[in-house]
Amino acid sequence: xxxxxxxxxxxxxxxxxxxxxxxxxxxxxxxxxxxxxxxxxxxxxxxxxxxxxxxxxxxxxxxxxxxxxxxxxxxxxxxxxxxxxxxxx
Numbered sequence: 001x002x003x004x005x006x007x008x009x010x011x012x013x014x015x016x017x018x019x020x021x022x023x024x025x026x027x028x029x030x031x032x033x034x035x036x037x038x039x040x041x042x043x044x045x046x047x048x049x050x051x052x053x054x055x056x057x058x059x060x061x062x063x064x065x066x067x068x069x070x071x072x073x074x075x076x077x078x079x080x081x082x083x084x085x086x087x088x089x
Contacts, residue, residue, distance in 0.1 A: 019063070025056040032079075034060060041072070041082050048077040058083070 017037050021044070023030040030052065033045040046052060058069040058081065068084035 019060055021061070022059040023052060023056045023069075024059060025053045028053075032058075034058075035078075037083075039083075041080065042069075044079040044081060045077050046079060052079060 017034055019034040019037075021032050021034050023032055023044070023046070030046060030050055035043045035045055037043075042058070044058075052071065052074075054071050056069055057066050059066045069081040070084075071079055072082050073080040
């Protein structure tokens with residue numbers, strides 16, 4: 001029996017990327033990967049056993065930019081974050 005394709009619930013199309021980045025919060029700096037991204041959000045990969053704060057600054061060196069980020073969901077080593085449209089520098 002054929003199955004229907006999954007329903008896309010995202011309001012923005014995400015670009016598949018693979019960028020090294022850093023999560024910065026206070027005196028803590030955590031390496032991560034950006035796996036997909038759009039103007040308002042991204043999926044990050046971090047080690048599953050690392051505690052990530054709910055709000056932080058995401059530095060993406062290859063883009064020469066930083067974003068204020070808020071965690072919207074967590075699944076093991078994956079984080080979905082909302083990126084503030086006002087970039088940090």
